[in-house]
Amino acid sequence: MSWAGALTRRLLATPAYWWAGMLLAVGIAGLAWVSRTTPVEGALVVRQALVEHRQAGVLQVSEVELPHVWDEQSPRWEGEARYRLPWPAGLSYSGGDQAPLAMLLPRVGARYRVWLNGQEVADRFWSYEGFVDTSLVPQIVHLPRAWLAAEPVDNHIEIEVRGQPLRKSGLSQVQIGRADALVQRHADLMWWQVYVTWMVAAVSLMLGLMALLLWLNTRERLFGLLAAATFAWAVRLGLSPLETPPMSFEVWYYLQKLSFTAYCGFLYLFMWDLFDYRQGLIRSFVNGLLWLGPFWLAVTVYVDSYAMYWIWMAVITLTSAVALVKLFHRARWGLDANQRLTIVFGAATMATGVRDFAVVNMGFPGDADIRWMTVGSLMLMYALGWVMVRRVSAAMEQVRLLNTELSRKVGEREIELQRLFERLRHVESQRVLEAERRRLTRDMHDGLGSQLVQALNVVRGSGPQVDTAAMAAMLHHALEDLRMTLDSLEPMDGDLPTILGTLRQRIAPAMLAAGVELVWQVQEVPPIPGLEARGVLHVFRCLQEVFANVLKHAQAGRVTVSTRDLGGQVELCVSDDGVGLGRLDGGLSGGGGRGMGNIRLRAAELGVLVSFEEAAPGTCVRFLFPLQRHDPAGSG
Structure with a gap:
């Protein structure tokens, strides 16, 4: 191990x-x-051929070596040419051998026709009106045995080729022999020249898409360049094995x-x-x-x-x-x-x-x-x-x-x-x-x-x-x-009814002893923010002042304590049935007594609005507590 x-x-x-x-x-x-x-x-391989070609309107016949490329001739060949191929020496089909024969053209273009002993056996896009380039893929032509001559040497094979400017027009070496062997060879060439090309184009396209996505997410120049290169290569390979592209030759x-x-x-x-x-x-x-x-x-x-x-x-x-x-x-x-x-x-x-x-x-x-x-x-x-x-x-x-x-x-x-x-x-x-x-x-x-x-x-x-x-x-x-x-030190969490209930325990005996009826109409209201120990004591002092003035000066027989929820405010009202503000001569008389001033001062520290109103009969002291947090001026 x-x-x-x-x-x-x-x-x-x-x-x-x-x-x-x-x-x-x-x-x-x-x-x-x-x-x-x-x-x-x-x-067997045919490596030589006689070719007829017109140059400047004059028909010329010459013997050429295969492969023959028109663009390498001086001057460069254009138009059409007819190749005459000799039957390969040693290729015999006499006797009992009845195997089909074929001819493999690895490269011929841009379009062609084939004759065997004067009979046309192949026509590859000869009359097609669009752009054609048969040299992009290998070609195979089957040779019917019925059209073969009795003696192999008497066979005549002619290949007529029409070229395309700016392309490698001409004819490669030709192989003639058993159809089964050449068909297999043609399949191998198709795999290497066509299918592999498509596969590489697909891989290049996929790589380009990946690089493009990375570039879109990172904006790194390296990925952008890779995407551009692979996309260009995918286009190049995609156009290569097309015999009849859906466009003009120039495009x-x-x-x-x-x-x-x-x-x-x-x-x-x-x-x-x-x-x-x-x-x-x-x-x-x-x-x-x-x-x-x-x-x-x-x-x-x-x-x-x-x-x-x-x-x-x-x-x-x-x-x-x-x-x-x-x-x-x-x-x-x-x-x-x-x-x-x-x-x-x-x-x-x-x-x-x-x-x-x-x-x-x-x-x-x-x-x-x-x-x-x-x-x-x-x-x-x-x-x-x-x-x-x-x-x-x-x-x-x-x-x-x-x-x-x-x-x-x-x-x-x-x-x-x-x-x-x-x-x-x-x-x-x-x-x-x-x-x-x-x-x-x-x-x-x-x-x-x-x-x-x-x-x-x-x-x-x-x-x-x-x-x-x-x-x-x-x-x-x-x-x-x-x-x-x-x-006031007890935790009450801004609960006004609880605060008032605590105060009630302190003032109720004094009110009862003075013969004043205490009417309690306190309802449940939302908690008042910021009403902590200091604020509770201020409320106690304010109400203590109000009740003290009721007992001393109001000559009242009944005092009513009530609360209401007004939406954004909570109202606390203390009203009596006494003589009213106009006849008071004590701490609340004249609207500016010391008692009233103390109440206003403490209410201001709480951020509470307070008002003193005639109740007909009696007096009403109204407090409005805000339900939103308020930091009163001057609070320490």
């Missing part, structure tokens, strides 16, 4: 670009094996070449940002190519100049080569995993393109019918996708770390704020307690203290004969004042 664990840890510690390099080596080895130049069993050619230009340019800028290069001359040159490309290619199509296209492709190829060289140059300064991965796959993709150019255009050994570049771009797409995922993962990890650090700092600040809050609350509680202590001291000094001083003065002034009745009354009054102060 120890050696297995060590091996596992060693494998997991291996950098991703090493694994990518090994996978690329296996993939390229697989491509080399698939595209080896082994002949198709049961088929198709322009879009295909422009998308390739955009792919190369945006991919270069993507790598530039990935490798964190500084702004330089080559980057400005690439930006210039992206701006110039649409105009250059439009002129190329308009003037039908294949030379302009070759110049443009040479510039793109040179720029790509310089980009690759700069990538390796950048490697001297150290690269991260994403950059190493991009270099590995970028070099592999470049190698597939070089291989295709060498085999197809320079005659190097290899199967020219199978292109490596598409598969190489697929590997590059996967590498770019991996780089994108790694970059997003790194960004998410960075965000996670930042969130963790932020949570830690917020937690520390919360603890610090909690400590400060506890200190402030302690200080505030101390301040409130000190204020309440001062208030109680002041109230007891002004109320109970003054009454006890008066009682002491009476005792001192009376000598040996003390008026016990007067002394008892004064002490009783002082005791009631003390009790009222203590009652």
Whole structure:
């Protein structure tokens, strides 16, 4: 188990670009094996042909080597040409061999017809009015045995080709032989040249959508460049295997070449940002190519100049080569995993393109019918996708770390704020307690203290004969004042009926002794905010003053206490059936007596409106308590 664990840890510690390099080596080895130049069993290759072609109105017949490309002729061929193919020596169908025969055309275009011994056996879009390019996909033509000559050497095969300007018109090497073997070969070519192309286009489109979504969410330039490059490559690949595109040749050619230009340019800028290069001359040159490309290619199509296209492709190829060289140059300064991965796959993709150019255009050994570049771009797409995922993962990890650090700092600040809050609350509680202590001291000094001083003065002034009745009354009054102060300290939570009920216990005996009927019409009302101990005592003092004046001056026989909920206010009304305000000569007379002034002063400290009204008969003192919090002016 120890050696297995060590091996596992060693494998997991291996950098991703090493694994990518090994996978690329296996993939390229697989491509080399698939595209080896082994002949198709049961088929022979035709490498020469006689071709008839009109130049300047003159019919010319010449022998050419296959593959034959019109654009490589001087002057360049246009129009139509008829190829006459010899029957391959050694391909016999005499005797008992009745196997069907066929002819494989890996590349022929842009449209063609085939005759076997004067009989037309294939017509591929010859009369089609729109744009056609049959060279985009491999072609297979079945040769009916009924039309074959008795002797193989007597067979005559003719292929008439109509070319398309700016396209590689002409004819590739032709294979003739057993139909079953060539059909399988045709299926293999279709898979490599068409289906793989569609698959890479789908992968590129998907990668582009992912990069676009990331760019929309992050606005990071790197993802925008990747989205532009992959979308351009998807367009390029999507247009490549279409024999009959739903557009004119000019539009198709322009879009295909422009998308390739955009792919190369945006991919270069993507790598530039990935490798964190500084702004330089080559980057400005690439930006210039992206701006110039649409105009250059439009002129190329308009003037039908294949030379302009070759110049443009040479510039793109040179720029790509310089980009690759700069990538390796950048490697001297150290690269991260994403950059190493991009270099590995970028070099592999470049190698597939070089291989295709060498085999197809320079005659190097290899199967020219199978292109490596598409598969190489697929590997590059996967590498770019991996780089994108790694970059997003790194960004998410960075965000996670930042969130963790932020949570830690917020937690520390919360603890610090909690400590400060506890200190402030302690200080505030101390301040409130000190204020309440001062208030109680002041109230007891002004109320109970003054009454006890008066009682002491009476005792001192009376000598040996003390008026016990007067002394008892004064002490009783002082005791009631003390009790009222203590009652105000009880928690009542702004409940006005409870406050009034407590006061009723204190004043009811005095009212009964004076022969005044107390009518109680107190209803349930909402709690009054801010009516705490200090406010309760103010209410007690105000009502004590009112009842005292009723007993002393009003000559009333009944006093009514009532409450009402007025919506935003609570009304407290104390009314009597006495002589009224106009005939009073005591503390409430004239509207400006000392008793009335004390009531107004205490009500103002509570933020309560108070009014004195004629009740006809009697007097009504009305208090209006607000139901919203109010900090009265001058409250301490």
